[in-house]
Amino acid sequence: MENYSKGSNEEEPWDLSKVSIPSIPEDITWMKVSPGAKMRNLLEFALKDFKDKDQILWSGSGPAINKTISCAEIMKHKFSSVHQISTVCYRKVIEYWDPLIDALDQLKVTRDIPTIHILLSKQLLDTTVSGYQDPGNKSVFWKTPYGTPGSNQRPRRNQNRDPNNKNRSVLGLIRHKKSARPRTEPTKTVS
Numbered sequence: 001m002e003n004y005s006k007g008s009n010e011e012e013p014w015d016l017s018k019v020s021i022p023s024i025p026e027d028i029t030w031m032k033v034s035p036g037a038k039m040r041n042l043l044e045f046a047l048k049d050f051k052d053k054d055q056i057l058w059s060g061s062g063p064a065i066n067k068t069i070s071c072a073e074i075m076k077h078k079f080s081s082v083h084q085i086s087t088v089c090y091r092k093v094i095e096y097w098d099p100l101i102d103a104l105d106q107l108k109v110t111r112d113i114p115t116i117h118i119l120l121s122k123q124l125l126d127t128t129v130s131g132y133q134d135p136g137n138k139s140v141f142w143k144t145p146y147g148t149p150g151s152n153q154r155p156r157r158n159q160n161r162d163p164n165n166k167n168r169s170v171l172g173l174i175r176h177k178k179s180a181r182p183r184t185e186p187t188k189t190v191s
Contacts, residue, residue: 004107019087042071058118
C-alpha cells in the first residue's frame, strides 16, 4: 500500500428502518455515538430527554461501540426499571485509495464495520425478541468482585491471626511496615 494514499470515505447513512429492533417509534430519541463524542455531553442530553420520553435508542459503530455500551449502562443505573433490547449488525464503509503512481488504478475497498443498537424503554418490551434484558439484569454489571456495588477495595487479611504468618515472614513473602524509629548513622572515628 506504499504506492497509495488514503482518499475519501463513504459511510452508509444511519437509517432507522435498518435497525433490527421491532416496533421502534419514528419520533424516538436516537443517540448516534461517534468515537470523538464526550460521554458527559451525550449523557447530559440523554438523561434530560429520557425523563420526558419512554424510549431512547443508543447506536455506535467501530471504535464507538464501547462508549455506546457504557452510556446505555449508566442510563440503566440512573433509571432502575429500564427494559433493554440489544442488537449487533454491520454498516458498510467504502474507502477509496488514490494511486501515487500514474500507472496504477484507484482502489475501492468495502468494509463491514460492527455496529450495536441498544433500545432502552421504561415500558415493557417484547420479551421474546433476541437480545431482551429485563430491569433486574443491571445488578450483575455494577457488582464488584469484592462485595457491594461501589466498593473497590479488596478485603484485608488479618496478618496477625494467620498461623502461617510466621513462616511467610521468614521466607520474605510478607512486607512489614517500616517502623517510625529514626535511622541512626554509624559514627566515624577520626584518629
